[in-house]
Amino acid sequence: MQFGAVPLDQALGAILAHSEMLPAGRLRKGAVLQAQDLAALAAAGLTEVVVAQLGPEDVAEDAAAEALARALEPGSGLVRTEAFTGRVNLNAPGAGVVEVDAQAVLALNRTHPAITLATLAPLTRVARGTLVGTVKIIAYGVEKEALSAACAAAAGALRFRPVVMQSASLILTEVAGQEDKLTQKGRRAVEARLRALGMTLASVAVVAHDEAAIAAALARAGGDMVLILTGSATSDLHDTAPEGLRAAGGAVLRFGMPVDPGNLLFLGSLGARPVVGLPGCARSPALNGADWVLERLACGIAVTDEDIAAMGVGGLLKEIPIRPQLREPKPRA
Numbered sequence: 001m002q003f004g005a006v007p008l009d010q011a012l013g014a015i016l017a018h019s020e021m022l023p024a025g026r027l028r029k030g031a032v033l034q035a036q037d038l039a040a041l042a043a044a045g046l047t048e049v050v051v052a053q054l055g056p057e058d059v060a061e062d063a064a065a066e067a068l069a070r071a072l073e074p075g076s077g078l079v080r081t082e083a084f085t086g087r088v089n090l091n092a093p094g095a096g097v098v099e100v101d102a103q104a105v106l107a108l109n110r111t112h113p114a115i116t117l118a119t120l121a122p123l124t125r126v127a128r129g130t131l132v133g134t135v136k137i138i139a140y141g142v143e144k145e146a147l148s149a150a151c152a153a154a155a156g157a158l159r160f161r162p163v164v165m166q167s168a169s170l171i172l173t174e175v176a177g178q179e180d181k182l183t184q185k186g187r188r189a190v191e192a193r194l195r196a197l198g199m200t201l202a203s204v205a206v207v208a209h210d211e212a213a214i215a216a217a218l219a220r221a222g223g224d225m226v227l228i229l230t231g232s233a234t235s236d237l238h239d240t241a242p243e244g245l246r247a248a249g250g251a252v253l254r255f256g257m258p259v260d261p262g263n264l265l266f267l268g269s270l271g272a273r274p275v276v277g278l279p280g281c282a283r284s285p286a287l288n289g290a291d292w293v294l295e296r297l298a299c300g301i302a303v304t305d306e307d308i309a310a311m312g313v314g315g316l317l318k319e320i321p322i323r324p325q326l327r328e329p330k331p332r333a
Contacts, residue, residue, distance in 0.1 A: 014051035061086030071151035077160035214244025258312030262289020
C-alpha cells in the first residue's frame with residue numbers, strides 16, 4: 001500500500017486519507033475517490049490530496065476485518081457485526097463467560113501492527129450483547145500474506161461458554177442474636193447474582209450455625225449447585241460449615257482464596273454437585289472472589305485448586321468503603 005499526497009489527476013480510485021470540507025459538504029476519509037469527487041476537490045481549489053493506494057497484494061480494511069472475524073468465528077459461539085471502517089465486533093449471544101486463548105491472541109497481534117484483536121479478560125462474565133472482542137484493521141489495507149497469517153493464528157482464540165446450570169439452592173446459617181435483616185440481605189444478594197446468570201434460586205434453608213443442621217439442610221437441598229452463607233465467618237478448613245459438608249457425605253476441596261474481598265471462600269462437592277461456601281462479602285453486590293468461582297461453575301467449567309491459586313493475579317479487587325475493615329488504614333490526622 002502506498003500512502004501520501006498525490007496530484008488530483010492520479011487519485012482516481014484511491015482512498016481518501018483525511019476528510020476534506022467542501023462547499024457541498026464534507027468528503028469523508030475512507031471514501032474511494034470517484035471522478036465527481038475529484039472535480040469537487042478541484043473546484044474547491046485543491047491540487048493534490050492525501051490518499052492510500054492499495055496494490056495487488058493488499059486487502060482493503062473492511063474485507064480484511066471481515067476475513068479475520070470469520071476466522072475467529074468457528075466454534076466461538078459469538079455473534080459478529082458487519083465490517084465498518086475496518087472494524088468487526090464480536091458479541092455474546094447470552095449469559096456466560098468468555099474463554100480467551102491469550103497465546104493465540106498474542107500470535108495474531110504479532111503478525112502485523114495494523115492487524116489487531118482486542119478482547120475482554122479471560123473468563124469475564126458476559127450477558128447477551130456484551131462486546132467480547134473487536135477486530136480492527138488500523139490501516140486502509142493490509143498485505144494478503146500478513147492477513148493469512150493472522151487468520152491462521154486466530155483459530156480457537158475466543159470461545160463463549162454459556163451458563164448450563166439452571167438453579168442453585170442456598171443454605172443460610174444464623175448465630176445467636178443475629179438480626180433477620182442480615183439473613184435477608186444475604187439472600188437478596190445471592191438471588192441477584194443467580195438472576196444475572198439466568199439461574200433461579202431452587203430453595204432457601206435458614207438453619208442454626210451448627211454442623212448437624214448444615215448437614216441436614218444439605219441432604220434436603222435441590223438445584224444444580226449448593227451455596228452456603230454462614231452467619232459466622234468460616235476461618236478454618238475444619239470450621240463449622242466445612243465440617244457440616246463432610247458430615248453430609250461431601251468433600252471439601254479448597255478453603256481460602258487469594259482474592260480480596262473473598263478470602264474466606266471454601267469449595268467442595270456433594271455427589272456430582274459443587275458446593276460453595278460463600279465469604280461474608282457475598283452479602284454485598286460488589287464484585288468479590290466468589291463471583292469468579294460461581295460464574296465458572298455455572299458455565300460447566302471445573303474450578304480446581306490450581307485455578308483458585310491463579311486468581312491471585314488480578315485478585316486485589318476494588319476497595320469498597322462500606323466494608324467495616326478497610327485493607328488500607330486511614331492516615332492519622
